[in-house]
Amino acid sequence: MAHSHSCCNHQHPPDYVPEHNKEASEAYDHFLISAEPLSLEAACSLVKSDAAGAVSSFEGTTRNTFNGKRVLRLEYEAYEPMAKKEWYGIVQEARSKYHLLSTVMHHRVGEVPVGKTSVIIAASSAHRADAINAVHFMIDSLKVRLPIWKKELLDDGSAMWKQNEHIDISVHK
Amino acid sequence: MVSVKVLYFASARDAAKNLEYETVTLSEDTGPRMTSVVDAITRRHPGLAAVLQTAAFSHNQVYCSGDDLEDIQVKDGDEIGIIPPVSGG
Secondary structure (H helix, E strand, C coil): CEEEEEEECCCCCCCCCCCCCCCCCCCCEEEEEECCCCCHHHHHHHHCCCCCCEEEEEEEECCCEECCEEEEEEEEEECHHHHHHHHHHHHHHHHHHCCCCEEEEEEECEEEECCCEEEEEEEEECCHHHHHHHHHHHHHHHHHHCCEEEEEEECCCCEEECCCCCCCHHHCC | CEEEEEEECHHHHHHCCCCCEEEEEECCCCCCEHHHHHHHHHHHCCCHHHHHCCCEEEECCEEECHHHHHHCECCCCCEEEEECCCCCC
């Protein structure tokens, strides 16, 4: 289950275009893996700025069924230092494709109850297409290569490590 | 002797007696490769063989592709990750 939105505001003259910054940096590309509940509002507040005409976000939440069986909860684990390196590689690629101001990725680990948020990605840009397309590219890239795993625990007592579906990253120009 | 730290995640950890990591000492005198590490951990944990068929590997926190493990030399203190198919998000 996923939810995404974008919004615009217009506080700058129409000819204002921030420079295309292709360098990922921890100063404005935020990364967090945490066992605490995630907040979309808190994540988006990290990427908002007066130069941004758009903030786009993706929020991934845990589903309650798998093949008709009831899911009790999910357990996530991460290879955190490698996930961080890989993530900044993804952000670097996103910045080469899209004109971004700031980005954020928060991923939850440990137990995540059904219906709760497991991942948030948001990006800000001067114009909406960059932020929207970058968020799509970044969540697809995360699912392909970030070293994070989830185990699904079902109400029949079974548990299984999940595997993400095949994703064709080349669709992102 | 070359000792490396091997990290097991998800189904790989399940197959490795629930170990998060362990130190593996390789007996080769000259230039052990990633394949030596794979052989050593499969001997220790025979249940890993099935997991390794679909797993990726990392060498010092960078992915290595399955085809060239023979070409990747490992040094004392290196960190090797056993990375089953990922399911983040």
